[in-house]
Amino acid sequence: MFPSVEIAGMVCPNNVFLAPLAGYTNYPFRELCRGLGAGLTFTEMVSCKGLAYGSEETKKLLYCGSESPKAAQIFGNDPDIMRAACESEALAPFDLIDINMGCPMPKIVRNGEGNALMENLPLAEKVIAACVKSGKRISVKFRTGVTEEKKTAAEFARLCEGAGACMITVHGRTREKIYAGAPDYAEIAAAKNAVRIPVIANGGIWSKKDAEKAIARTGADGVMIARAALYRPQVFSEFTGIEPPPVRELFLKQLKETRELYGERFACVFMRKMAAFYIKGKPCAAEYKRRLFSAETTEEVEALARVVFSE
């Protein structure tokens, strides 16, 4: 059920992907998930305008290494700016560029970006077609629709394919639902039946069993995991049989790499958040969380992690 998958000539070792997660899927975290078995990983969404203005902060989100295949996600709504981003040096190392048409955040939607593009079909089509002209592999991640009353996954899937996308990911919730409730597998199945390009199902996958159910119900070519990876990146090892190292080892490696790449302050704040995810459900989690959030340096975070993850 989790075989390798080919996307316009790009071969992923399996069909279980790590989703783009704003604020989280930086390079060390993507590598951690890849090491545990993720078949493809995505950067967080990166602003095309930010790239056009040469923003250093935006470029930092695109740090990567020589691993392959790898994917980046972009957002925006100006076809020319988006094409220029796809042709930029910053995105050159990536094998696949995904366009975000699912983001429900008001500040993004108000700008006509992210999920707002599901309400502006002519512009969505132009954006995809312009990005495809860059010569890069282009995919689109979108939702089952905007409101519960009108779900449009199949129609939108056709639009993406027609404009030249080589893969789509359907998050099985509408914008109205944000991240709540069960994913609508029937709607993902409708999208799958509407196109020939690979379709990836996303939403509510917390285990191998959930992934099997999602594939069985939708006929999708693969799945994409988001929040489960934050709490338990070892979820990827369930698909590959890779024996996951102890959490302590994973955490300390991630901390070291994050500090080396993004500096002490970022690493301290970021790894406090990651530790809080990883300890969820552990006895004394609340007490450790309190202590973690008062840690001021990565050394302190590391010392606490050695105790918390000592099993």
Ligand SMILES: Cc1cc2nc3c(=O)[nH]c(=O)nc-3n(C[C@H](O)[C@H](O)[C@H](O)COP(=O)(O)O)c2cc1C
């Ligand atoms: C903290 C957070 C950040 C996210 N950032 C992005 C993003 O940058 N791009 C994107 O397409 N989706 C983003 N998403 C949505 C996820 O990729 C995914 O579609 C959603 O969480 C549903 O999957 P899940 O039920 O497995 O969590 C984000 C979700 C969360 C919780």
